[in-house]
Amino acid sequence: MELTKVKPDFSIESDPMRRPLLSRVCRVLLHLRPRRSVALLVLILSLAFVSCDLRPPRDVLALALLADPITLNPILAFEGPSQTVNSFIFSTLVRFNEKGEIVGDLAKSWDPSPDGKRWTFHLREGASWHDGHPFAADDVVFTYETMLHPTTNCYNRGLLQVAGKEVEFSSPDPHTVTAVLQAPFAPFLANLAVIGIVPKHLLEGQDVNRSSFNASPIGTGPFRFVRWRASDHILLSWNPDYYNGAPRVKSILFRIVPEGEARMIALETGQIDSGAISAKDYPRLAQNGRFQLFSWFDYIYYFMAFDLSNPLFEDIRVRRAMAHAVDRKHIVETVLPGMGRVANGPIPPASEYHTEDVETYPYDPTEASRLLSEAGWTRNRHGYLERGGEPFSFTLLFSQSAAPCEKAAVFIQSYLRNIGIRVKLRGMDFSVLVKTANPGDFQALILDWIEGPEFDYYTEWDSSQIGKEGMNFMAYRNPRTDALLRKARTTLRKDVRLALYRDFQRQVATDAPYLFLWYQKSAVAVSPRVRGLAPPGPWGLFLYPERLELRP
Amino acid sequence: MNRYIISRMVQFLPLLLLITIFSYALIRLAPGDPTTFFISPKVRPEERQRIRENLGLNRPLPIQYAIWLKNLITRGNLGYSMINGRPVSETILERLPYTVALMGTAYLLALLIAIPMGIMGAVRRGGGLDFSFTIAAFVGISIPSFWLGLVAIYLLTLKWGLLPSVGMGSGVSGSLFSQIADAAHHLIAPVLVLVIASFGFWSRYVRGGLRSSCLQKCPAPSCEPAGTLFA
Numbered sequence: 001m002e003l004t005k006v007k008p009d010f011s012i013e014s015d016p017m018r019r020p021l022l023s024r025v026c027r028v029l030l031h032l033r034p035r036r037s038v039a040l041l042v043l044i045l046s047l048a049f050v051s052c053d054l055r056p057p058r059d060v061l062a063l064a065l066l067a068d069p070i071t072l073n074p075i076l077a078f079e080g081p082s083q084t085v086n087s088f089i090f091s092t093l094v095r096f097n098e099k100g101e102i103v104g105d106l107a108k109s110w111d112p113s114p115d116g117k118r119w120t121f122h123l124r125e126g127a128s129w130h131d132g133h134p135f136a137a138d139d140v141v142f143t144y145e146t147m148l149h150p151t152t153n154c155y156n157r158g159l160l161q162v163a164g165k166e167v168e169f170s171s172p173d174p175h176t177v178t179a180v181l182q183a184p185f186a187p188f189l190a191n192l193a194v195i196g197i198v199p200k201h202l203l204e205g206q207d208v209n210r211s212s213f214n215a216s217p218i219g220t221g222p223f224r225f226v227r228w229r230a231s232d233h234i235l236l237s238w239n240p241d242y243y244n245g246a247p248r249v250k251s252i253l254f255r256i257v258p259e260g261e262a263r264m265i266a267l268e269t270g271q272i273d274s275g276a277i278s279a280k281d282y283p284r285l286a287q288n289g290r291f292q293l294f295s296w297f298d299y300i301y302y303f304m305a306f307d308l309s310n311p312l313f314e315d316i317r318v319r320r321a322m323a324h325a326v327d328r329k330h331i332v333e334t335v336l337p338g339m340g341r342v343a344n345g346p347i348p349p350a351s352e353y354h355t356e357d358v359e360t361y362p363y364d365p366t367e368a369s370r371l372l373s374e375a376g377w378t379r380n381r382h383g384y385l386e387r388g389g390e391p392f393s394f395t396l397l398f399s400q401s402a403a404p405c406e407k408a409a410v411f412i413q414s415y416l417r418n419i420g421i422r423v424k425l426r427g428m429d430f431s432v433l434v435k436t437a438n439p440g441d442f443q444a445l446i447l448d449w450i451e452g453p454e455f456d457y458y459t460e461w462d463s464s465q466i467g468k469e470g471m472n473f474m475a476y477r478n479p480r481t482d483a484l485l486r487k488a489r490t491t492l493r494k495d496v497r498l499a500l501y502r503d504f505q506r507q508v509a510t511d512a513p514y515l516f517l518w519y520q521k522s523a524v525a526v527s528p529r530v531r532g533l534a535p536p537g538p539w540g541l542f543l544y545p546e547r548l549e550l551r552p
Numbered sequence: 553m554n555r556y557i558i559s560r561m562v563q564f565l566p567l568l569l570l571i572t573i574f575s576y577a578l579i580r581l582a583p584g585d586p587t588t589f590f591i592s593p594k595v596r597p598e599e600r601q602r603i604r605e606n607l608g609l610n611r612p613l614p615i616q617y618a619i620w621l622k623n624l625i626t627r628g629n630l631g632y633s634m635i636n637g638r639p640v641s642e643t644i645l646e647r648l649p650y651t652v653a654l655m656g657t658a659y660l661l662a663l664l665i666a667i668p669m670g671i672m673g674a675v676r677r678g679g680g681l682d683f684s685f686t687i688a689a690f691v692g693i694s695i696p697s698f699w700l701g702l703v704a705i706y707l708l709t710l711k712w713g714l715l716p717s718v719g720m721g722s723g724v725s726g727s728l729f730s731q732i733a734d735a736a737h738h739l740i741a742p743v744l745v746l747v748i749a750s751f752g753f754w755s756r757y758v759r760g761g762l763r764s765s766c767l768q769k770c771p772a773p774s775c776e777p778a779g780t781l782f783a
Binding site for chain 2: 056062070076157211235255447468469
């Protein structure tokens with residue numbers, strides 16, 4: 001039947017040498033006379049130096065990973081390296097295209113019920129797992145239910161919860177999946193687009209947290225898993241049965257290179273074919289012209305947040321004064337030359353909901369001082385601001401691991417000193433910073449938000465999300481934005497959402513609850529031999545792995 | 553001799569136990585827990601709490617340790633990673649061959665260089681050869697290996713394009729011979745750095761050791777040192 005198909009010849013899979021390298025060497029050496037083994041060793045060493053082509057073989061695309069993935073089970077890991085590798089091995093129900101629109105993947109089509117609470121997905125026929133087993137609706141339901149199960153150690157269960165309740169999935173027939181939501185929810189499809197579908201026949205009845213599947217995965221995607229050498233490399237091989245057409249690249253080799261400088265050297269010497277590059281290296285690589293360079297704005301922005309429940313920041317004039325006092329353009333040009341742009345609102349430019357039509361606060365220290373004296377702050381004899389004998393001083397927290405944040409904090413400190421505000425800086429570990437971000441626990445901090453094309457801004461800005469459980473840690477409260485956000489997340493009409501989010505951005509910019517800092521770009525250098533890249537954008541150049549090609 | 557070995561082994565057991573208690577306590581008394589690794593503004597605190605309970609991290613520390621010890625003794629199970637759920641023994645075993653290949657080669661080469669150096673230095677103490685060996689040893693000891701590593705990458709990979717700077721191998725299979733050559737190709741640079749960083753120490757060790765044993769065995773000034781050395 002299907003299962004007895006002739007296996008195509010994978011040069012990599014049919015590796016006869018399964019024994020560890022060292023034992024192989026010993027065997028060869030033990031069977032030789034001493035003199036010959038010495039001669040062989042010398043030969044090996046000289047060969048090692050002679051074979052000094054550092055580039056990967058012609059049909060192997062070598063990519064860099066910033067860290068070892070945590071696990072290759074897509075329902076457990078949502079951090080960068082795991083997601084990168086999983087996107088080559090696994091398919092999702094729906095996916096994003098290069099424009100950030102949602103298109104089908106394992107689902108051909110879908111239709112929501114008129115009230116938006118019931119979604120029916122019609123699945124693609126003829127897709128199969130890498131072990132030959134046919135793909136069916138049961139796999140989809142199994143994936144989502146396992147992810148939602150309380151004993152599954154998944155930190156992103158919230159992707160499948162709407163209005164505090166789990167979404168209910170079922171499969172009326174092998175090619176249909178239905179989802180029942182507690183309330184209509186616009187970002188629902190976008191959430192499904194980040195969850196890789198796993199095979200029920202291999203994981204059912206197992207402890208998914210400890211399954212050996214997590215280190216040797218089977219998916220439905222364009223590439224099959226071959227091997228994972230911890231902290232060294234992951235090798236994938238093409239899947240000739242992939243439903244969108246067989247990939248043209250025979251193997252993908254992920255090299256794990258955590259150190260930035262080491263990655264740059266590996267890239268420049270051709271050991272890897274692509275790598276993210278920093279603002280520092282961009283001009284040099286652009287000049288030498290040996291790479292294809294791409295850059296784009298990501299769904300990310302950096303900001304300085306105030307604890308609005310603190311009386312110090314209650315007055316809108318004070319917050320606007322601080323926005324006027326800081327020359328953000330200068331900060332961006334110094335900290336991220338060519339890689340950023342001053343931010344003015346809460347939705348980054350990569351999103352189609354972004355609008356430029358908001359209140360901006362250009363650098364104007366005189367206006368800042370005027371606003372502050374209007375708010376009752378006067379300079380004392382040391383030049384610092386005071387009100388009723390209380391000095392204007394606060395502590396600004398930032399993550400030590402983020403170099404641009406640290407530099408920006410120093411700039412902000414000196415700009416605010418110029419208008420008489422005393423700022424103490426405190427760098428901390430990222431996880432400590434996140435835990436400190438609760439109303440009353442901090443005064444001001446620098447952080448970034450990473451969002452998506454169909455993001456639920458409610459989670460960051462709605463007044464119901466204030467408190468330990470929510471992400472509205474600066475305690476922003478405005479009934480108007482609450483109403484806009486609640487309507488936008490429950491309406492499925494895009495034109496309505498566009499208008500609602502535009503009004504939301506205007507209102508937030510007017511209230512100035514954050515001091516918006518910058519929108520950031522990503523830059524990637526790719527070897528000239530790689531073709532078939534996706535158009536540059538937040539989804540990356542390897543959005544369609546099956547279309548990649550290697551020029552000889 | 554056998555009894556001596558056995559008694560040492562028995563004495564070793566409580567020590568091993570103490571070491572496990574100490575390392576367990578040290579790691580777990582540090583701030584945070586394995587779920588801290590996954591902290592991001594988008595992970596809700598209730599999810600972390602649920603997973604903490606799944607992992608048994610909400611139970612008292614001595615009980616957690618006792619469970620671990622029980623599993624180790626009764627089933628030989630070292631436990632599972634709190635981060636990725638894989639068996640700890642598997643994680644150690646898959647890294648072992650690489651450690652042995654790299655450290656073993658480096659150790660062997662360092663000793664192959666250091667022992668003759670130490671012996672010659674001890675025999676010709678105070679001579680020109682001993683002096684230059686001493687300088688070489690101190691240079692080797694003084695250079696920090698991380699800096700040497702950077703220099704090796706800069707020269708061998710970037711400038712001369714001779715040796716790779718990433719990976720334990722090219723990652724793709726070939727014949728046995730090309731596999732060995734490939735692994736050797738990737739081993740040269742790190743082994744070189746490790747040898748330079750350690751041969752100095754060993755050669756001084758050998759030189760010093762020979763000196764004292766020579767003095768013990770050979771009190772008379774007329775004794776020929778080289779003769780006692782290899783007697």
